[in-house]
Amino acid sequence: xxxxxxxxxxxxxxxxxxxxxxxxxxxxxxxxxxxxxxxxxxxxxxxxxxxxxxxxxxxxxxxxxxxxxxxxxxxxxxxxxxxxxxxxxxxxxxxxxxxxxxxxxxxxxxxxxxxxxxxxxxxxxxxxxxxxxxxxxxxxxxxxxxxxxxxxxxxxxxxxxxxxxxxxxxxxxxxxxxxxxxxxxxxxxxxxxxxxxxxxxxxxxxxxxxxxxxxxxxxxxxxxxxxxxxxxxxxxxxxxxxxxxxxxxxxxxxxxxxxxxxxxxxxxxxxxxxxxxxxxxxxxxxxxxxxxxxxxxxxxxxxxxxxxxxxxxxxxxxxxxxxxxxxxxxxxxxxxxxxxxxxxxxxxxxxxxxxxxxxxxxxxxxxxxxxxxxxxxxxxxxxxxxxxxxxxxxxxxxxxxxxxxxxxxxxxxxxxxxxxxxxxxxxxxxxxxxxxxxxxxxxxxxxxxxxxxxxxxxxxxxxxxxxxxxxxxxxxxxxxxxxxxxxxxxxxxxxxxxxxxxxxxxxxxxxxxxxxxxxxxxxxxxxxxxxxxxxxxxxxxxxxxxxxxxxxxxxxxxxxxxxxxxxxxxxxxxxxxxxxxxxxxxxxxxxxxxxxxxxxxxxxxxxxxxxxxxxxxxxx
Amino acid sequence: xxxxxxxxxxxxxxxxxxxxxxxxxxxxxxxxxxxxxxxxxxxxxxxxxxxxxxxxxxxxxxxxxxxxxxxxxxxxxxxxxxxxxxxxxxxxxxxxxxxxxxxxxxxxxxxxxxxxxxxxxxxxxxxxxxxxxxxxxxxxxxxxxxxxxxxxxxxxxxxxxxxx
Numbered sequence: 001x002x003x004x005x006x007x008x009x010x011x012x013x014x015x016x017x018x019x020x021x022x023x024x025x026x027x028x029x030x031x032x033x034x035x036x037x038x039x040x041x042x043x044x045x046x047x048x049x050x051x052x053x054x055x056x057x058x059x060x061x062x063x064x065x066x067x068x069x070x071x072x073x074x075x076x077x078x079x080x081x082x083x084x085x086x087x088x089x090x091x092x093x094x095x096x097x098x099x100x101x102x103x104x105x106x107x108x109x110x111x112x113x114x115x116x117x118x119x120x121x122x123x124x125x126x127x128x129x130x131x132x133x134x135x136x137x138x139x140x141x142x143x144x145x146x147x148x149x150x151x152x153x154x155x156x157x158x159x160x161x162x163x164x165x166x167x168x169x170x171x172x173x174x175x176x177x178x179x180x181x182x183x184x185x186x187x188x189x190x191x192x193x194x195x196x197x198x199x200x201x202x203x204x205x206x207x208x209x210x211x212x213x214x215x216x217x218x219x220x221x222x223x224x225x226x227x228x229x230x231x232x233x234x235x236x237x238x239x240x241x242x243x244x245x246x247x248x249x250x251x252x253x254x255x256x257x258x259x260x261x262x263x264x265x266x267x268x269x270x271x272x273x274x275x276x277x278x279x280x281x282x283x284x285x286x287x288x289x290x291x292x293x294x295x296x297x298x299x300x301x302x303x304x305x306x307x308x309x310x311x312x313x314x315x316x317x318x319x320x321x322x323x324x325x326x327x328x329x330x331x332x333x334x335x336x337x338x339x340x341x342x343x344x345x346x347x348x349x350x351x352x353x354x355x356x357x358x359x360x361x362x363x364x365x366x367x368x369x370x371x372x373x374x375x376x377x378x379x380x381x382x383x384x385x386x387x388x389x390x391x392x393x394x395x396x397x398x399x400x401x402x403x404x405x406x407x408x409x410x411x412x413x414x415x416x417x418x419x420x421x422x423x424x425x426x427x428x429x430x431x432x433x434x435x436x437x438x439x440x441x442x443x444x445x446x447x448x449x450x451x452x453x454x455x456x457x458x459x460x461x462x463x464x465x466x467x468x469x470x471x472x473x474x475x476x477x478x479x480x481x482x483x484x485x486x487x488x489x490x491x492x493x494x495x496x497x498x499x500x501x502x503x504x505x506x507x508x509x510x511x512x513x514x515x516x517x518x519x520x521x522x523x524x525x526x527x528x529x530x531x532x533x534x535x536x537x538x539x540x541x542x543x544x545x546x547x548x549x550x551x552x553x554x555x556x557x558x559x560x561x562x563x564x565x566x567x568x569x570x571x572x573x574x575x576x577x578x579x580x581x582x583x584x585x586x587x588x589x590x591x592x593x594x595x596x597x598x599x600x601x602x603x604x605x606x607x608x609x610x611x612x613x614x615x616x617x618x619x620x
Numbered sequence: 621x622x623x624x625x626x627x628x629x630x631x632x633x634x635x636x637x638x639x640x641x642x643x644x645x646x647x648x649x650x651x652x653x654x655x656x657x658x659x660x661x662x663x664x665x666x667x668x669x670x671x672x673x674x675x676x677x678x679x680x681x682x683x684x685x686x687x688x689x690x691x692x693x694x695x696x697x698x699x700x701x702x703x704x705x706x707x708x709x710x711x712x713x714x715x716x717x718x719x720x721x722x723x724x725x726x727x728x729x730x731x732x733x734x735x736x737x738x739x740x741x742x743x744x745x746x747x748x749x750x751x752x753x754x755x756x757x758x759x760x761x762x763x764x765x766x767x768x769x770x771x772x773x774x775x776x777x778x779x780x781x782x783x784x
Contacts (some may be wrong), residue, residue: 152762155659202695204694204695205625205694205695205696205697206625206660206675206677207623207624207625207675207695208623208675220647221662222664223623223673224645224646224647224648224660224662224675224677225647226662227625227662227675227677228648228652228659228660228781231656231658231660231677231692232656234691234692234694235656235657235658235691237687238689238691286683306697307622307623307624307625307697307782308622308623309621309623362758589672
C-alpha cells in the first residue's frame with residue numbers, strides 16, 4: 001500500500017518559518033486539488049497545481065476508491081436496463097404510495113396514461129376489460145335491470161288492472177290529452193305511498209348515524225331498530241349468501257302488509273327506508289343517489305366512525321329529501337258538475353218518458369173503463385195542448401166520465417172530455433131511463449135478462465099505466481120490456497072513493513045550466529069525496545084529476561046542447577071550487593048530446609041525459 | 621351523544637339475557653335469540669358529563685353445537701363476557717370467546733362478569749383461575765341478575781372505559 005507524505009522535497013536547508021509556510025501552501029494546494037476532483041465547477045475555474053504530479057493520482061486513488069466503486073455500480077445499474085428496472089421496481093410501490101398520500105398530482109399525471117392504456121387494452125382485447133369489470137358492474141347492472149323490469153312490470157300490472165274499468169277509460173282520455181303513455185297515467189294515479197322512516201346505519205358497528213321520520217309516523221326506538229336491522233342483514237348475509245369466500249348482498253326489500261322496507265347498501269353505511277303504500281321503483285334511485293353523495297362527502301368520517309356521530313355533522317337535511325310521498329289526487333269539484341248535470345238531464349228525460357208511459361197506460365185504462373160503461377161510445381183519445389182529450393158520445397143517463405178518472409189513477413186536470421149526447425138503447429141505459437122516468441114503487445124490481453127488462457113485484461094501476469105508456473114511446477130497436485110478471489094492486493079506499501065519485505049523476509032541468517036546489521047536498525058530498533080521494537092518492541104517491549063532463553038531451557040544436565052541457569060542467573066546477581076543491585085538479589069537458597047516459601031514453605027518461613057526471617084519472 | 625355497540629357474550633345459560641333484561645330498554649322479543657341469534661337492546665347512562673348510549677347486542681349463548689357468530693361482534697366498542705359461577709366450564713368458554721373476539725375486534729374494553737352471585741354457596745369456581753385472569757389484566761365483577769348486584773356498576777364501568 002502506498003504512503004502519502006506532505007514533504008515533497010527536503011526542507012532541512014530552510015529556516016523554520018519558511019518551512020511552515022511551505023507546508024501550509026502545499027496543504028492548500030492539496031485541498032484545492034481535492035475540491036477540483038469533487039466539484040467540476042471548481043475544476044473549471046481553478047487550474048490545478050498538481051497536473052502531472054503522480055502523487056495526486058495516488059492520492060485520488062486512496063481517497064476516492066470506495067466512492068468510485070460505488071459510483072461504478074450505480075452507473076452500471078442506470079446503464080443496464082434490466083438492472084435499472086429491478087432497482088425501480090423495488091421502490092415503485094412505496095413511491096406511488098408516498099406520492100399519493102402527499103397530494104393529487106400523481107393521480108392527475110397518471111390519469112391520461114391510464115385512459116390511453118385502457119383504450120389500448122379495449123382495442124386489443126375487449127374481453128380482458130369485460131373480465132375485469134364484470135365482478136364490479138355485473139351486480140350493479142343486474143340490479144338496475146331488475147329495478148327497470150320491476151318498474152315496467154309495475155306499470156304494466158297497474159295498466160292491465162285498470163284497462164277496462166270506468167276509471168281506466170277516464171285515464172286513457174287523460175293520457176290522450178296529456179300526450180303521456182297510458183301506463184304512466186295509471187301509475188300516477190295508483191301509486192300512493194309515503195316514506196315514513198329513513199335510517200342511515202353504520203355497516204361495521206350497526207349503530208345509527210341518523211334517523212328521520214315523516215310527521216305522525218309511529219316508530220320504535222331508532223337505535224334498537226337500526227341495531228336489529230343490521231343484525232338481520234348480517235344474519236341473511238351469513239345464512240343465505242351463495243358467494244364463496246366473501247359476504248354476499250343483504251336484504252334489498254322486505255314487505256309486511258302495507259309496509260315495505262327498502263335497503264340500499266354503501267361501503268360504510270346503508271340506508272333503510274320504511275315505506276307505507278305502493279312505492280315507485282324510481283324511489284330506489286333516490287335512495288341510492290342520497291347514499292352515494294353521503295359517501296362522497298363523508299368518506300373519511302364514515303370510515304373512522306366509532307360512535308360519535310357529531311363528526312358527521314347534520315345529516316337530517318340530506319336524509320329528509322328521501323321522505324317522499326305521493327297522495328291520491330283529489331277529484332276536482334268542477335268534474336262533479338260535469339257529470340251531475342248530464343246525469344240530471346238524463347234522469348229528467350228518463351223520468352219524463354217513464355211518467356208519460358205510465359200516463360199513457362192510465363189513459364188506456366180510462367178509455368177501456370169508458371168503453372165498458374153502457375151509454376158511452378169513445379171515438380178518440382189523443383194528447384192536445386199538454387193534456388189528454390177524450391171524445392165520444394154519451395147518454396145523459398150514463399156514468400159521469402169524470403167518476404172513472406180515480407179508478408185509472410188519473411188527475412182530473414189531466415183529461416178533458418168532449419162528449420156529444422145521444423140516446424142509448426142498451427138494456428142498462430133503458431133500465432136507468434125507465435127508473436128515472438117511472439120512479440118504480442118499492443115493490444117493483446126491474447131486472448135485465450139479455451136484451452129484455454123484466455118488471456116484477458106489484459104496482460098500482462096508475463103506475464102500470466104509466467109503464468105501458470113509457471114502453472109505447474120507446475124507439476124501435478129498444479130492448480123488450482116485459483110487464484107480465486107485474487101484479488096490478490089497487491088501494492081499496494082509493495077504489496071505493498073513485499067508484500063513489502064516478503057514480504054520482506047530477507040531473508038538470510031542461511034548458512037550465514044550474515043544478516036544482518036539492519042537488520046542493522050531492523055536491524057537498526062530491527066535494528068531500530074528492531078531497532078524500534086527493535088525500536088518499538097523495539098518500540099512495542100520485543095525484544088525481546077529476547074531469548067534470550056536461551051532458552044535454554037531444555032536443556034542440558046540437559050547438560045549443562053543446563054550449564048548455566059546457567055551461568052545466570063549468571057551473572058544477574064552480575060549485576065544487578066553492579066547496580074547497582082545488583080548481584087545478586078539476587077539468588071540464590062538454591059532451592053535448594053526443595054522449596047520452598041512456599041513448600034510447602024515452603021522453604020521460606030523457607031527464608037522465610040532462611046531467612053532469614064525473615070521472616077520476618091519475619094525473620101522471 | 622356517544623353511541624357504543626356492546627356485545628354480551630358467554631356460554632349458553634349463564635344468564636346473559638336475565639342480566640340485562642331488568643336494566644335496559646327493550647322492544648324486541650327474546651325469540652330473536654333463537655331465530656336470528658341476537659337481540660338488540662339499549663341502555664343510556666352518563667359518564668361524567670357525557671351521555672353514552674350503549675346499544676347492547678345480546679348474542680345467543682355458545683354451546684357445543686353453536687358457536688358465536690363473529691359477524692355480530694364486528695364493530696363492537698366493548699363487550700361483556702359472562703360466566704356462570706356455578707359452572708366452572710363456562711369460564712373456560714368465556715376465555716375461548718375472548719380470544720376469538722379479540723382477534724376480530726382488537727383490544728377493546730371488556731369485563732368478565734361472574735354471574736349468579738346470589739348462589740355463591742353453590743359455586744364450583746375456584747379462586748385461582750379468576751385471580752390468574754385478574755393478574756393478567758382482566759377486570760372481573762361478581763354479578764347477580766336476580767338481586768341486581770353489580771349490574772349497574774358493570775355497565776357504568778364498561779361505558780367509562782369505552783369513552784375514556
